[in-house]
Amino acid sequence: MKTVAPRKPGRPVDPELRDRRCEEILDAALKLFAEHGYSGADTQVLADQLGIGKGTLYRYFSSKERLFLAAVDRVMRRLRVTVDASIAGIDEPLEQIGRAVRAYLGFVADNPGFVEILIQERAHFKDRKKPTYFEHREANLERWRTMYRSLMSEGRIRKMPVDRITDVFGDLMYGTMFANYFTGRQRTPEEQAKAILDIMFCGILAPTEQRRLS
Amino acid sequence: MKTVAPRKPGRPVDPELRDRRCEEILDAALKLFAEHGYSGADTQVLADQLGIGKGTLYRYFSSKERLFLAAVDRVMRRLRVTVDASIAGIDEPLEQIGRAVRAYLGFVADNPGFVEILIQERAHFKDRKKPTYFEHREANLERWRTMYRSLMSEGRIRKMPVDRITDVFGDLMYGTMFANYFTGRQRTPEEQAKAILDIMFCGILAPTEQRRLS
Amino acid sequence: MKTVAPRKPGRPVDPELRDRRCEEILDAALKLFAEHGYSGADTQVLADQLGIGKGTLYRYFSSKERLFLAAVDRVMRRLRVTVDASIAGIDEPLEQIGRAVRAYLGFVADNPGFVEILIQERAHFKDRKKPTYFEHREANLERWRTMYRSLMSEGRIRKMPVDRITDVFGDLMYGTMFANYFTGRQRTPEEQAKAILDIMFCGILAPTEQRRLS
Amino acid sequence: MKTVAPRKPGRPVDPELRDRRCEEILDAALKLFAEHGYSGADTQVLADQLGIGKGTLYRYFSSKERLFLAAVDRVMRRLRVTVDASIAGIDEPLEQIGRAVRAYLGFVADNPGFVEILIQERAHFKDRKKPTYFEHREANLERWRTMYRSLMSEGRIRKMPVDRITDVFGDLMYGTMFANYFTGRQRTPEEQAKAILDIMFCGILAPTEQRRLS
């Protein structure tokens, strides 16, 4: 038997409904922003698509800007979750790297709006200190640094500043994501990951040439 | 009876003046677009800064869009010239790569508006088939492919699809440029080039670990 | 089994509570309207200040307009009560006039929102035939007319149309109230009443000059 | 023969046209604001009435608020000019007062929008230090003070603080204007002026009663 909580009179808030609708709005918003760009996205159209009143939209997000930034945050968080999930339970560090790369590329391929919305964020909110993407990247970084340091001390990767690795790797992933999207490149995440890992791990020079440089 | 002068009436076109002013306009436009974004840039402000009438602007560029795209083309062309100049007279291919990387990073560092305007282009003209950047990249690519093929046949770089090299290298440069700009990273082009070349050439793995993979 | 109480279902109406809350609402509404103007006053804010739901507000007053007009009526009524009280038990007519003037000015000084709300009423409900103020003034007037007529027949005031007196006196009070409020004039009701009565009673001309006019 | 001034190229500004149109706009605006109130007045409607584009409106007045306040200033200035003209060339001070009163009442009767717009100003711009009306009243006052002082020293008006006269007279005029407008009172300026002057000059009390008070 369920005890009915004594509640104050009036129409009760349904927090579940609220959350669900919040998600629905952000989903639809992401699509709309990705398709029409920030300024091109009309709040009225969004409300219509969702079958709710425009005022309701504003009950959930107090401005177009807030709505947009919430949508960015949301996909960004989903990316992190996806990447994190891909390496869960994997112990071998090199394997972790490979899986993370594949998961990242896969996510971006599956969510084309993601790249678009990152662009829009930069284009329209240049004055936010850091783009959402880099806020999250920052937050995620320490784990990888630790891993690289450990591999280095084991002699499995060459001695070099760890930031060199994270910077170059991060920039490469970032650039790949954009270039894929902008050029409509059709490589599968799988083969693209293979290419990236091949070069990041071994470089392009033949071993003899590598030795000559050191 | 009036003697008709042996040239068509009206002020004669001075093509030199026209070209010079064209450049001035594009310079000022680049700055303005970079600073305020595409929509935020006011053509009236631009005309005022240049000390010309707004109508005059439209005699040179038939729309704000044309003006913007011309400005993008212009910086992009300047980047190519800069990079090309950096490798002129250099014979050693690896040295060419190094110089090109440094020149590229140096140009971007010196022209922050460059990155901004690329973003703006994507954000506002999503429907142009390819962004200007990739049009130019494409046009530039064959030379590098040839070089890589030649190095490969000499055994100086490992056997792999040449596109793997150009893609990964290109994406890395692209990502680095954006990340530098967005995060305000303060590395000098010099040291950043060193980091990139180190990893691109030799990878991050220790030689023993590399051997295990092959 | 639940014992059903021997009264009709639902919460019983408590007319006293209803009236008390009505007053509370009108008090708070007056303040809010005076402070923010008619359009600037937000019904949500009012409900919050009162600690009741917005819907409840609408159970008491069926629209913002009704609420506003009720608030106007209420202060207006309080003004009349105040002025009436000031002359209760006074027999000497000139003394009655003096007391009424002082009471009127005192009330306005104590209730700055009063003037504000009169302005707002005119600004937003131009199409109501007569402003509340003049409805009440009208209703109040006959008593004064009678008094003036009686004074006139006694030869205590000069022969003239009684309406001349009530109009000029009324307009002067009305103008004084507004001017006090708008200019932030700091005279006490006491001294201001003295000035008004001095001139209304004796005019500004010296007796000799007065005689020349008649 | 008229020498054509060398002018810079482009469409020339026609300052006469500009001024004329400015007046036309303010005239139409006054009517519109008076009729519909400040918020009720639609800038689009105004533009349509004037047969110009809405953008053009904004070339002349940078916001609805500016337009409104300019319209207020304009009528207020016209009132002053009218009153000033009415007393030009009159030497007898009491005659000056009489003419000013008649001119003032006549102007208000002829420009009903005048009162309306004063109300609207107060209702919507409560935070402007002083309403336009009182700014102008202030500016005009010293002349009257001087006159009253002079009359007092000549013994033509009773000894009293001059401010008492200007305040009471000013408030009476102000209140009369409002009351006329709000109640739709139909007295002619002529007879109303007579009533006002009669009381202001001689008071309502019979001479015997006046003597008893002093």
Add this chain to the structure above:
DNA sequence: CATGAATGAGTATTCATTCAT
């Protein structure tokens, strides 16, 4: 009876573009 979630009509302002001079 009381509540507050949902609604959607209503409007000032900007700025790219045109075209009369």
Add this chain to the structure above:
DNA sequence: TATGAATGAATACTCATTCAT
């Protein structure tokens, strides 16, 4: 040719009111 006055389409956000609970 050069100018800048004129234009008008396009759009986020508020808040009084309703009604399901």
